[in-house]
Amino acid sequence: MLLVHPVHEVLGQVPLLIGAVVLGTATGNAMWSVAVLVLMIVYGLARWFTTTYRIDAEQIQRREGVLQRSVLSVPRNRIRSVSTDARVLHRLLGLTVVKVSTGQEAKGDAGFALDAIRSDEVPALRALLIADSPPDALEAGVEASAPERVLARWQPSWLRYSPLSFTGLATIAAAFGVIYQTGAVAALEDSPLARQGLDAAERFGVVATVVVAVLFVLTLGVMLSVVRSLITFGNLVLSRRDEVLHLQHGLLRVREHTYDMRRLRGGTIRQPLLVRAFGGARLDAVMTGVDGAGEASLLLPPCPSATAESVLTELIGQQDAVTGALRHHGPAATRRRWTRALTFPALLVVGLGTTAVVATVPAWAWVLCGVVIAAGVFLAADRSRALGHRVGDGWLVARSGSLDRRRDCLEAAGIIGWTARQTLFQRRAGVATLIAATPAGVKGYRVLDVPADLAWSVAAAASPWVADCDWTRETAHS
């Protein structure tokens, strides 16, 4: 820790450091650079000496601050999950950052993090924090608890799903954006290198150059995705001991999450189109106190869908909710999928047709139009096939989407509000979007385009307080 803070302080302030070096060379006095560096190291050391944490029977408390003191306390019974994050430098020194997450997560706030705890102290600390028991129960508690059971372990074959994500392309785009921002591209434009490249392209033929460039970018994207997936999720282990769920992953930067199973309200099986095409799925937890989107809630990265389903079944103990047949939403909902997916292609055809009357339309435009129509038809068929819900046995299940298909399994006891929303078009089609509000996960889970007369039946079947409320009326037909 004495080393970590100063080094991260220096690394985090690279712009300042560059400024100092520039100042040093500009004034011809290298002492300026040295002075700034020393100041930063001293500040890092001071942070270590001024940061303390303590855990008592009721709360966990962190005091910190060099010039201005701050005390952050978290009541221990509000702790929902504990995660650890060890970057490369931390690992080399045998240290770990411990993050404590509570129910309410303020946006933009870093939350409660204990930077650089010795790694061998972490398991005890984690057990202590998540167990919701006083410190003296620690020695007895950890050893005596049930054996850990592994639910899923990362397989090299899971890598086959990672080229199918867009992270590699996104990385390239981001890198290009950064390079463009620095003005390097503008400088390149007039350089001899760029002119040579253009000459070569002209000799080679424009089409061939574009094809080669696209292939190059795609290959690079696939490679980046695979490598990133390997580094992030390599040796992932998901295990469970009693009511504590434990997730560990990462080859270089090791991340561990510990979840309190009593806070689990369900799970989401997500199948992006390209992953689904190869029989894959990923699993997100629906849990109070854990952000529903993004990395915090991830339980399994893209893996065979059988694995994702068996793990979710294991966690929530409801086979029907995970794999059971869904009730479809009927012709009105299907019709809406088709009109929505084909509106843009129809406009395109009309636009091209009108243009064709007054001017010639190139052949490739018609080909493009055909591709757009085919994509629209596929999307509509796939989305209407996906649409469905299931309610019963205390669980609400909703499935929707094509490009990002998701099956949300939500424990009905965790639902604390219902919204039935109808746009003008939905009212005319006789369907409604039902939104189940819950403190867990993404907070609102949507059942898309349920037949309007069925909407409150779904809500009442899931939540007894809806069935019992003053406004409920039973209607005769089934």
Add this chain to the structure above:
Amino acid sequence: MVTLVDPANPPSRKAPLVWAIGAAIPWAMLAVAQVVWFVLDARLGWLHAVAAAATVVGVVTFVVVAPLWRYRVHRWEVGAQAVYTRSGWLVQERRIAPISRVQTVDTHRGPLARLFGLADVTVTTASSAGAVRIVALDSEVADRIAAQLTDIAAIGDRDAT
């Protein structure tokens, strides 16, 4: 098969007026800006005509139609176990939340609402997707509801997640 009948209570009778005034202010500013533009530069007559037509359509929609429509849709009721509202005009929502899971009850009065003695009541639960808003109530009605809800909910004896 289960259906929910609509909640019973309409918002304040002054609600459409307040909504109309609220919508009229920005549209009036836009209209004034257009008049100034016309006085300064009267060329391109067709452009002025299009802009004026758009303004008229906007005013009719948002100052006349929307408030009346919303007044017909908006309903609220506080039952023994739940709060139930209906709101919106083009997009309409019915929202119900159990009183036992209520975390906070806020009343809110904007400047225009204060002028006309109106208030909004927001009932929040632990889910950010589940807050129930009852808008444009008479001030004393809003205070009564807030007090009633706070009483029933007995806020504070557990964390309601």
